[in-house]
Amino acid sequence: MAKRYDVIVIGAGPAGYHAAIRAAQLGLNTAIIEKWLDKEDKPVFGGTCLNVGCIPSKALLEASHKFVEARDHFDEIGIKVEGISADIPAMMTKKDQVVGNLTKGVAGLLKTNGVTAYEGSAKVSAGRQISFTGHDGKSEELSAENVIIATGSVPVEIPPCPLTDDFIVDSTGALEFSEVPKRLGVIGAGIIGLELGSVWNRLGSEVVLLEALEDFLPAADQQIAKEAAKQFKKQGMDIRLGTRVTGTEVKKGKVTVQYTDAEGEKNEVFDKIIVAVGRRPYTEELLAADSGVTMDERGFVHVNDVCLTDAPGVYAVGDVVRGPMLAHKGMEEGIMVAERIAGQMPLVDYDLVPSVVYTHPEIAWVGKAEQTLKAEGADYQVGSFPMAASGRAMANNETTGVIKVIADKGTDRILGVHIIGAQASEIIAEAVIAMAFGASAEDLGLTMFAHPTLSEGLHEAALAVSGHAIHIANRRRKK
Ligand code: FAD
Ligand code: NAD
Numbered sequence: 001m002a003k004r005y006d007v008i009v010i011g012a013g014p015a016g017y018h019a020a021i022r023a024a025q026l027g028l029n030t031a032i033i034e035k036w037l038d039k040e041d042k043p044v045f046g047g048t049c050l051n052v053g054c055i056p057s058k059a060l061l062e063a064s065h066k067f068v069e070a071r072d073h074f075d076e077i078g079i080k081v082e083g084i085s086a087d088i089p090a091m092m093t094k095k096d097q098v099v100g101n102l103t104k105g106v107a108g109l110l111k112t113n114g115v116t117a118y119e120g121s122a123k124v125s126a127g128r129q130i131s132f133t134g135h136d137g138k139s140e141e142l143s144a145e146n147v148i149i150a151t152g153s154v155p156v157e158i159p160p161c162p163l164t165d166d167f168i169v170d171s172t173g174a175l176e177f178s179e180v181p182k183r184l185g186v187i188g189a190g191i192i193g194l195e196l197g198s199v200w201n202r203l204g205s206e207v208v209l210l211e212a213l214e215d216f217l218p219a220a221d222q223q224i225a226k227e228a229a230k231q232f233k234k235q236g237m238d239i240r241l242g243t244r245v246t247g248t249e250v251k252k253g254k255v256t257v258q259y260t261d262a263e264g265e266k267n268e269v270f271d272k273i274i275v276a277v278g279r280r281p282y283t284e285e286l287l288a289a290d291s292g293v294t295m296d297e298r299g300f301v302h303v304n305d306v307c308l309t310d311a312p313g314v315y316a317v318g319d320v321v322r323g324p325m326l327a328h329k330g331m332e333e334g335i336m337v338a339e340r341i342a343g344q345m346p347l348v349d350y351d352l353v354p355s356v357v358y359t360h361p362e363i364a365w366v367g368k369a370e371q372t373l374k375a376e377g378a379d380y381q382v383g384s385f386p387m388a389a390s391g392r393a394m395a396n397n398e399t400t401g402v403i404k405v406i407a408d409k410g411t412d413r414i415l416g417v418h419i420i421g422a423q424a425s426e427i428i429a430e431a432v433i434a435m436a437f438g439a440s441a442e443d444l445g446l447t448m449f450a451h452p453t454l455s456e457g458l459h460e461a462a463l464a465v466s467g468h469a470i471h472i473a474n475r476r477r478k479k
Pocket of ligand 2: 189190193195211213245276278279324326356357358
């Protein structure tokens with residue numbers, strides 16, 4: 001007879017392992033099934049985020065940022081460094097150690113919480129029957145009161161750029177270069193293109209990003225995106241908008257990329273190419289014909305507002321369903337679903353999903369961009385604070401950037417916060433909390449911030465909404 005659980009989670013990325021741990025915390029008999037094998041073919045938990053996504057990319061971003069600081073900026077603060085060089089194999093080893101510690105940590109957390117872990121792949125049939133096939137080839141039938149699909153996403157491949165082992169790689173390959181490519185082409189100037197392009201640019205590659213759209217970072221506030229484009233250019237990244245890649249050719253250890261732009265057909269020769277044109281939901285071999293789970297027109301598992309699929313008792317969370325492909329969005333969905341299964345009624349607030357681009361300066365935002373509010377005809381006011389006016393930013397030698405608070409003109413309720421600057425990823429959390437509690441710009445202005453901090457810039461930007469900022473000349477003066 002099939003082994004029966006209260007909850008079976010398929011996929012142990014951030015969405016899946018959060019769902020499983022929360023379900024177990026709530027007293028539900030929970031199992032999780034994960035099929036990922038690492039570089040040494042060992043089963044590991046953590047999914048894309050821990051193995052080839054958020055964590056390894058941030059390890060390389062931090063290491064390469066520190067390298068640039070030491071090479072180019074330490075002398076500005078009175079530190080002399082000579083003979084500095086980047087040891088790429090050592091950087092990779094450190095990154096792999098971080099990944100290893102975290103993936104083992106997730107395995108430990110699942111165990112501590114009493115989640116039964118299965119290493120292999122799962123297929124969903126009608127009535128929440130799950131066929132499990134282990135990495136050893138052995139099969140087992142399982143069943144559950146509730147199933148949570150959290151199978152994530154994989155990189156999109158495009159016909160002009162077929163991946164090769166050495167020359168044309170996706171984001172996973174770009175986390176594994178053993179040396180710095182002299183000339184690096186990046187197809188797509190989205191989040192991955194900018195983050196991984198930054199890593200290799202900092203380490204010495206000449207980086208060219210070929211982006212299909214005419215607009216740079218269209219999801220970000222366009223004032224911030226403009227400043228970001230200026231900073232990336234200054235760092236030596238060559239971002240070419242409005243380009244369409246038509247083909248690639250690998251010859252004599254180089255890759256030639258053919259593309260068209262407004263001026264016509266062009267060629268560029270690179271040592272390596274990273275293809276970073278988005279990710280697609282991953283559901284291969286997941287659903288039996290009778291599963292009752294359906295997809296939308298873009299291949300995402302179809303779910304309602306609370307992540308229930310079209311099959312009773314089957315939920316889906318994370319990258320495999322609609323919404324931004326962000327680890328924290330999937331984590332919150334996983335927790336929401338586990339709690340709903342246990343009889344609670346939480347919701348995810350999709351209007352308050354923060355976005356961060358971990359470049360330097362970092363870019364972070366929550367809520368609506370100014371161009372969106374303008375297009376909606378909203379009546380709003382903006383308060384901005386340049387990091388150049390922050391005492392802590394000056395002391396840190398990090399004066400690039402701006403914090404922008406947008407509030408409703410009538411109610412003063414905060415509608416969006418947009419940041420470019422050092423530690424924007426940390427400061428944005430304060431804005432998310434404020435907005436989650438329906439704060440007005442005045443509320444933020446009345447809140448005491450520790451001095452000296454970069455966060456004071458958020459306080460000042462909130463004060464600037466009503467013309468009360470202290471450390472800048474206010475555009476709008478009010479008593
Ligand atoms: P995944 O993490 O993709 O996990 C899905 C899991 O399901 C996988 O482990 C897979 O093996 C397993 N699985 C699939 N099918 C089956 C099956 N049939 N049986 C058993 N197991 C199965 N997001 C951020 O928020 N911040 C970042 O800084 C960030 N950086 C990123 C950097 C890079 C280079 C990349 C590629 C992504 C990054 N992301 C980032 C995105 C983030 O990694 C994803 O949003 C997140 O991992 C999605 O979580 P998930 O649990 O939905 O899916
Ligand atoms: P993306 O959607 O952010 O960017 C892809 C870019 O490629 C877009 O600008 C798109 O216009 C462009 N593009 C598409 N087809 C193209 C073509 N044929 N030629 C040239 N350009 C083309 O996707 P991504 O950067 O691949 O990242 C995938 C997902 O991973 C995203 O959803 C992102 O949210 C997530 N991610 C998040 C973080 C983070 O939160 N810091 C970091 C990395 C990845």
